[in-house]
Amino acid sequence: MDAPPSRPHGSFRAGKKPQPLDLSHHYSEMTKHRVPSKMKEYYKFFQIPGIGNLAGGLPNVSFFPFDTLEAQAAKPERWTPTPNHPGDSDDSAISKKLASTTLSGDPTVATHIGVPKAIKETDPLKKVDLESALQYGLAQGYPPLLSWIRQFTREHLHPNVPYEGGPEVILTCGSTDGMSKTLELFVDTWVPEKDDPRDRPGLLCENFVYGNVLTQAAPRGVQTIAVEADEGGMVVSGKGGLEDVLANWDYARGKRPSLMYTVTMGHNPTGIVLSLERRKEIYAVCSRYDVIIIEDDPYxxxxxxxxxxxxxxxxxxxxxxxxxxxxxxxxxxxxxxDSMVPSFLSVDVDGRVIRLDTFSKTVAPGCRLGWITAQPELVQRYLRIAETSTQQPSGFVQSMVAELVMGPDSSADSEAKKAFAALRSNKDRANFTGWKMDGWVRWLEGLRGQYERRMNRMCQILDENSFQLKTGAFANSSDGDWGVVTKTQLFDFAWPRGGMFVWIRMHFEKHPLWHAQRTDAPVVLDGTAMSTALMLFLTRKQYLVLVSPGMMFSADDKVRSEIGWAYYRLCFAAETEERVDSCTERFAAGVQRFWRIKDVKVIEDIINNPPFVAESDEVMFGNLGTFAGC
Amino acid sequence: MDAPPSRPHGSFRAGKKPQPLDLSHHYSEMTKHRVPSKMKEYYKFFQIPGIGNLAGGLPNVSFFPFDTLEAQAAKPERWTPTPNHPGDSDDSAISKKLASTTLSGDPTVATHIGVPKAIKETDPLKKVDLESALQYGLAQGYPPLLSWIRQFTREHLHPNVPYEGGPEVILTCGSTDGMSKTLELFVDTWVPEKDDPRDRPGLLCENFVYGNVLTQAAPRGVQTIAVEADEGGMVVSGKGGLEDVLANWDYARGKRPSLMYTVTMGHNPTGIVLSLERRKEIYAVCSRYDVIIIEDDPYxxxxxxxxxxxxxxxxxxxxxxxxxxxxxxxxxxxxxxDSMVPSFLSVDVDGRVIRLDTFSKTVAPGCRLGWITAQPELVQRYLRIAETSTQQPSGFVQSMVAELVMGPDSSADSEAKKAFAALRSNKDRANFTGWKMDGWVRWLEGLRGQYERRMNRMCQILDENSFQLKTGAFANSSDGDWGVVTKTQLFDFAWPRGGMFVWIRMHFEKHPLWHAQRTDAPVVLDGTAMSTALMLFLTRKQYLVLVSPGMMFSADDKVRSEIGWAYYRLCFAAETEERVDSCTERFAAGVQRFWRIKDVKVIEDIINNPPFVAESDEVMFGNLGTFAGC
Incomplete structure (x- = not known):
């Protein structure tokens, strides 16, 4: 084991919080060769009062065709929250109660918001207008929105980060962008045809993982290191656990991995919420082996x-x-x-946690807006990357989200409202206020309520259909007619503790045709074939429902072939409110029917006749590594 | 010279356009190891009519807090165009006429536009609503906007691309993102401490260049290869010209460069528009030496x-x-x-031109929206990069720009208008139409008019002040009093043929203190000191104007020290309409005054007392490589 990075002298003095560690030994060569923008010195000139700007190549705001940006937006009260602590409720049948609650929000709980062209406001953290939002801006983010996110992150989401000064934030174009920049920050591309196998970089993750991340890492030559996981998340001790993988690392495979990727709150695809206790155990091992933790938590x-x-x-x-x-x-x-399991940041004494956040699931995926939270030195390095690639996220989304969450105060003399009212003939539309921090948290509570009720309903329907009852032939006896009833469990699952997914283990091994000899090929009906067959069967007209095969989320070929085929991921977020139940019922009906198929040729027909001709079946089902941003 | 890539067999058959060349030998290792998204096969399932989607991890549109996106937007007629051909006008004093035209557009030439939550439209190329725009989308771009840009690019902007099938397009988050992806596509990072100097990648550019690109290229180890340029742009023949650089390449310096970066229409910073004739000459050399041309044309x-x-x-x-x-x-x-000099794409027989476009100067920089135009195979490779980094540009800007330029027809039964009117109590706001292609081109014409008149006025003021007249001592003679008037040219420049900048050559060598011994250091007042001094002098209260020193745009240290100090870039775009004249006049007055300084200590005082204390003067003026996105 290499020596862990040392702490700056005196950083553990009594009564003082530790300084975050210097992690620069992890930087990629490109990161090491990046210099800060030299323009920062030059920017100061723009601050000279009244300076005539013949320097910057900026189009004048009068030439922007947008005079306002506006929106009809929900008020935070549109959705009904669920209790933070189930113990708060006296109703013992809590899930039933939740599941039966009327769900649909009221679309008239809305307000009209707007960003005017220009307001007279000298504080850049309060100035939300198009003159600032649609001009060239700062790569760390639009100052008002950045400061609001910084406040939310530091004071409300992670008030207990243990290192001195706490973390910084930088905006991203969503978490795929955040992960891409993270790889650029730390990974030197490794080329199998040219480079030494011992130099190969590695990425630790659970055996089931959000596949897009592997698709991002693969072209850089990063190998995925799958760590065992149980119902509580990544396993620390024992064979295949984190400690085992790191302590017994075979350096012939590559460098001992120094990056870990994990979704910890409503894991994709498994729905696990990592407990604080497990976090502490994982963190201790990562600290010991100098592993950087990338915590990607959209849910x-x-x-x-x-x-x-x-x-x-x-x-x-x-x-x-x-x-x-x-x-x-x-x-x-x-x-x-406070009721939430806290982030890895809450135990991040070393400053080795990088957290990816996104507005994709709280506002909309099309925002392409998120942020990274990490120790300040790392955020500075992200900034240098952003300056030369994405620059700032789009001012359209930055200003609209800023207006939504910060909005002007209801006081009638707000500059924004005056500017807006002056422009618009329809004065009542200028009567808007933002959500503010209270409203933002209330919106999240409401969304959690919606998703929690959906989850409850889907899981109840699944529970009601997880067994197949089969009555055997009747026989006569002196005691009268009697029959044998067999009860087969077709699938099992844990109710997800978070997120958007139910992760179902299908008991294909209990299917009557399990490992039956195929007639169309000299092989048996194995798990991969069964998984594919049922997935396709479910898309047929009677059932008409699409699920994600677990093979898509398998961290490597071993996981895929050994257990990946056994799982499906069911999402209760994408469908409309009224269709979640019926889709789940159709899924259950399809599974029940599938288990009654007794002829191997029927299964073969399903596999060989998908609803359309795929260009390549192998590509289609063999190695589905990604699932478009979700 | 290496053999140029060969054409696919039969691609030059009579009457047939050539196929674009296979340029895959230029790909970076990362590009070679990227595979197409495997999800594309899976997407087909989503097309099954009525399919229940339990697969995709998409939040349902009902949970997006935005019910509409709206804007007050200019009509294309807001600005007055200028003639396309100066010969069209009988007025010989065309510039004076242009310069005196009233400039300000009418802000009431506006319309209200809006994107509703969901419209009933089955054609994805026509469906502009939040249900589609704010959901996860395609990395190549939002289908309606992508198809509109594709049409504009292929049919109107570049109708004469010589290779078979013509180019494809993919949206970007602006041209900085486009360039970043281009470097990722072609460049293997080269590390000075580890790699062979002969493997170093190179980037050809003019001796003055938009510095941000160098800041992007540098951390990848790319060396800048400055090619001589004259008043017509990059020089092809003669010493230091393109042919010379490539033919006499010293392989000890690195690989012979296979990438060229150039701004060809309103060059930044020099204002040059590259003629079609020069394009053909440059292209022929690039074709011979297998160089890919990256044409970045925001202006x-x-x-x-x-x-x-x-x-x-x-x-x-x-x-x-x-x-x-x-x-x-x-x-x-x-x-x-038709009146515009055409792109390199118009002579791109090989398919070796990659063009970067942006909405930054036509709509607003804060859009962070642009597109790449190139042969289809390259666009496919860009797509793979986008899928794992930025994904799609923000749906906020994509849908708003789509609505602006495509908008619904004025026919009362349009789906969008119905959806919008149903939501909004204020029905008249639903009465909007988009610009359409005609309106878009009209908007650009109007903007060109605005910028052309600004350019005319700035250049006239500069011309009126480019000489200093000095009257010598009067003397008596029998012929009466007489005096000697000396006329010193302080600067010269060409009126820019395009873009946003006047590129001024300051005649510091004619300053009375040129190469005077400094009192604060054992050196003389050289060009760098003079450039810095005048730049700082101009920010003083009497003049209060900021210019960009030519050192910022110097392609390398040699250019910077030899001629970079002699230039300033003046931008006529950033200031408000009414301030362009006064800023230019203050610039001229400051320059005139500067030339009357006769005491070296005054210059030293200017240099040593900038308007604020810089953290490092060296960083501030020595090597300014970038100018924030503009």
Whole structure:
């Protein structure tokens, strides 16, 4: 084991928080050769009051064709929250109660918001107008939105980061962009045809993983190192666990991995929420082996306190132990946020955690807007990358999201409102205010409520259909007619503790045709064939439902061939409210029907006649490594 | 010289256009190891009519807080165009006429546009709504906008691309992103401490260059190869010209460069528009030496037909030869577009031209939206990069720009208008139409008019102040009092033929203190000191104007120290309409005053007392390699 990076002298003095570690030994060659923008010195000249700007190649704002940007936007109260602590409710059948609640929000709970062309506001952190938002800007982000996100991140989302000064933030064009920049920051491209195998970089992840990340890493020559995971997330001890992988690293395979990628709150695809205890264990090992943790949490606010109770009730199991509500050292200021399992950042003594956040699941994927939270030195390095690639995220989304969450105050003399009212003939439209921090948190609570109820309903329907009852032939006996009823479990799953997905283990090994000899090829009906067949069967007209095969999320070929075929990922987010139930019922009906197929030729026909001719079946089902941004 | 890539068999058959060349030998290792998204096969399932989607991890559109996106937007007629051919006007004093025209557009020439949440439209190329724009999308771009840009690019902007099938397009997050992806596509990072100097990649460019590109290329180890340029652009023959650089390449310096970066229409910083003749010469050499041409043209529509005439008139020089209006083989359909010097794409027989376009100068920099035009195979490779980094540009800007330029028809039954009217209580706001292609071209014509008039006025003021008249001591003679008047030219410049910049050559060598011994250091007042001093002097209260020193745009240290100090770039775009004149006058006054300084200590005081204390003067003025996105 290499020596871990040393702490700056005196950083552990009594009563002082530690300084984050210097992690520059992890930088890629390109990162090492990046210099800060030399223009920063020059920017100062623009601050000279009244300076005539013949220097910058900026088009004048009068030439922008947009005089305002406006929107009809939801108020935070559109959606109904769920309780933060299931114990708060006296209703023992909590999941049933949740599942039966009327779900649809009221579309009239809305307000009109707008960004005017120019307001008289000298504080750049308060100036939300098109003159600033649609001009060239700062690569770290639009100052008002950046400062708002910084406040949310530092004070409310992660109020307990242990290192001195706390983390910084930089905006991204969404978390795919954030991950891309992270790879550029740390990874030197490794070329199999030219480079020494011992130099190959590695990325630690769970055995099931969001495949897009592997697609990002692969062309850089990064190898995926799959770590065992159980129902609580990545396993630390024991064979195949994190400690084992790192301690017994075979250097002939490549460099011992120094990056870990993980989704910790509503894991994609497994739905796991990593507990604080498990986090501490994983962090300790990462600290010992000098591994940087990339925490990608698009679903962090979708933690479902009813899942454990609901699962037990639905399955008539003993009620789980009631856990006390968590008490963070420093409150976020919101009971909703305090009730969440905290980020790896909350235990990040070293400053080795990089967290990726996105507006994709809280506002909309089309925002292409997110942010990175990390120790300040790393954020400076991200900034240099952003300056020469994406620059700032689009001012259209930055200003509209800023207006949505920050908006002008309702006080009638706000500069923005005056500017807006002056322009618009329709004065009442100028009567808008932003969500503010309270409204933003309330919006997230409402969304969590919507998703939690969807999850409850889908899981109940699945629980009701997870067994197949088969009645054997009747026989006469002196006791009267009797029959044998067999009960086969077709699938099982844990109610997801967070996120958007139910991760179902299909019991293909209990299918009557499991490992039957195929007639169209000299092989048996194995897991991969079964997984493909059922997936295709479900798209047929009677069932008409599409699921994601677990093979898509398998971290490597071993995982894919050994257990990947056994899983499907079911998403309860994409469909319309009213269709979630019916889709789940059709899924259940399709699975039940599939288990009644007794002729191997029927299965073969399903496999050989997909709903359309694929250009390559092998590509289609063999190695699905990615799932477009979701 | 290496053998140029060979053409596919039969591609030159009679009557057939050639196929674009296979340029895959230029790909970076990362590009070679990128595979197409495997999800494309899977996408087909989503097309099954009525399919229930439990597969994709997409949030449902009902959870997006934006119910509409709207804007007050200019109509194309807001600005007044200038003539496409100066010969069209009988007024010989064309520049004076242009310069005196009232400039400000009418802000009431506006319309209200809007994107509704969801419209019933089955054609994805016509469906502009939030349900599609704010969802996960295609990395090549939002289908309606992509198809509109594709049409504009292929049919109107570049109707004469010589290879079979013509070019394809892919959207970017602006041209900095486009260039970043281009470097990723072609360049293997070269590390000075580790790699063989002979493997170093190179980038050809003019001796003065948009510095941001060098900042992008440098951390990849790319060396800049400065090619001589004259008043017509990059020089082909003779010492230091393109042919010389490539033919006499010293392989000890690195690989013979296979990439060229150039701004060809309103060059930044020199304002040159590269003629079709020069393009053909440069292209022939690039084809011979297998160089890929990256044409970055944010100012392409700002070509100023009045510049040559105006310059001659302003300086009382003979009128330039009247050139016949260009007649492209195939018309763009618009006289305005036909009047433009065409892109390198118009001579791109090989398919070796990559063109970067942006909405930054036609709509707004904050869009972070642009596109790449290139042969289809290259566009496919860009797509793979986009899929794993930026994904699509923000749906906010994509849908708003789509609505602006495509908008619904005025027919009352348009789906978008119905959806919009149903939502909005204020029905008259639903009465909007888009610009359409005609309106878009009209908008560009109007903008060209605005910029051309600004250019004319700035250049006239500069011409009026380029000489310093000094009257010597009076003396008595029998003929009466007489004096000696000396006339010193302080600067010269060509009226820019395009773009946003005047590129001024300062005659520091004619300053009374040129190469005077400094008192604060054992050196003389050289060009760098003079350039810095005047630049700082101009920011003082009397003049209060900021210019960009030519050192910022010098392609390498040699250019910077030999001639970079002699130039300033003046931008006539950034300031408000009414301030362009006064800023230019203050610039002229400051220059005049600067030339009257006779005490070296005054210059030293200017240099040593900038308007604020810079953290490092060396960083500030020594090597300014970049100018934030502009």
């Amino acid at each position: 962090w606010y979708l933690q479902f306190p009813s899942a454990e109770t609901g699962e037990a009730q639905s399955r008539s199991l003993p009620a789980p132990e009631r856990k006390p509500a968590p008490k963070p050292a420093k409150s976020s200021g919101y009971d909703f946020l | 392409w529509y700002l070509q100023f037909p009045s510049a040559e005439t105006g310059e001659a008139q302003s300086r009382s020089l003979p009128a330039p030869e009247r050139k016949p209006a260009p007649k492209p083989a195939k018309s763009s359909g618009y006289d305005f577009l």
